[in-house]
Amino acid sequence: MYRLWLIFAQTVTVALAILFVLTTLKPSWLPHAQTVVALREASTSPTGEGRATDSYRDAARTALPSVVHIYTTQAVKQQRHPLFDDPIFRHFFGDRQDGPSRRNSGLGSGVIVSDNGYILTNFHVIEAADDIQVSLNDGKTYQARIVGSDPESDLAILQIRATDKLPAITFGQMDNLRVGDVVLAIGNPFGVGQTVTMGIVSALGRSHLGINTFENFIQTDAAINPGNSGGALVDAHGNLVGINTAIYSRTGGNHGIGFAIPVSSARSIMEQIIQNGAVTRGWIGVEAQEITAELAESFGLPDTEGALIAGVVRKSPADQAGIRPGDILLAVNGQMVKDPQVMLDLIADLQPDDKANFRLRRDRTIREIQFKIGKRPALRPDEE
Secondary structure (H helix, E strand, O other): OHHHHHHHHHHHHHHHHHHHHHHHHOHHHOOOOOOOOOOOOOOOOOOOOOOOOOOOHHHHHHHHHHEEEEEEEEEEOOOOOHHHHOHHHHHHHOOOOOOOOEEEEEEEEEEEOOOOOEEEEOHHHHOOOOEEEEEOOOOOEEEEEEEEEEOOOOEEEEEEOOOOOOOOOOEOOHHHOOOOOEEEEEEOHHHOOOEEEEEEEEEEEEOOOOOOOOOOEEEEOOOOOOOOOOOEEEOOOOOEEEEEEEEOOOOOOOOOOEEEEEHHHHHHHHHHHHHHOOOOOEEOOEEEEEOOHHHHHHHOOOOOOOEEEEEEOOOOHHHHHOOOOOOEEEEEOOEEOOOHHHHHHHHHOOOOOOEEEEEEEEOOEEEEEEEEOEEOOOOOHHHO
């Protein structure tokens, strides 16, 4: 009996040893236990680079190095308290100097557009900044200088000096962008770090929002939050299609309505700033207002098309050409004027000193006037 027990114990020990060796070295030789539910598992790549059909990792990988973080500071001097000027106060407490200045800080994003250090961002990101620091995706930080800005479109150009070649983004084609296309918003929301959010193009050509003087926004539901301003809106291939600028929000958070400046507009403004230091736009010197149904009825107009001239700047091109308040501008060089915003855009696209044809309605008669375009004055600080 003892002998049989010894043989059984040795057999079990050898079997367990063989099972351990097979499990460790050759698990494929063992029969697999049948699963309760048959599952389909995705194949894995040894390098982790397997591409999923619904992934935008390549687009993100392409665009991320080109998007930078922008940190600004602005010195704000403390106001002198009125008591410091009171003779009795000064008698007991002595003279007091102005309080020490404090510094306001801000953050935003930007996009590297050339390997020689030009960065495209929003004007409101760097407005009134005394010091601008740009942090790249690899962690390197550089001092930036302002090349120029255009407050009326809310764009600005910075430049940094780097020893290494900078990863410039690839510009996309606005002609290929359609409502429903997938887009990625890249930036530094709330200062948490580089962030990518996904959405679609909700609308094109958004205007009449009261955000900028000149508006032609891409609307998207990709999450855009404070700190994203100046960042990149890219297509599914990682190409730049817009500069993230603003959100529609009652609370300051994202509600799925964000706006970006189209890359076509941003590129034109950027090239003018780099070449000339400023943006040149056409101007005739009129103030216009929208024609409502009530105004159309009171003026006896057939429709609400056009822009009602409410005021004319003295000695401006319009004044010299004889345009008067009450005239209704209908077309500029054959292009129909639907409202004051369209009128502003059409005139701004004209070159100063060029002659343009204007069609207007005065006293229910149509008139054609041709005169020379002026140069749009720079926006004054109190108008920004």
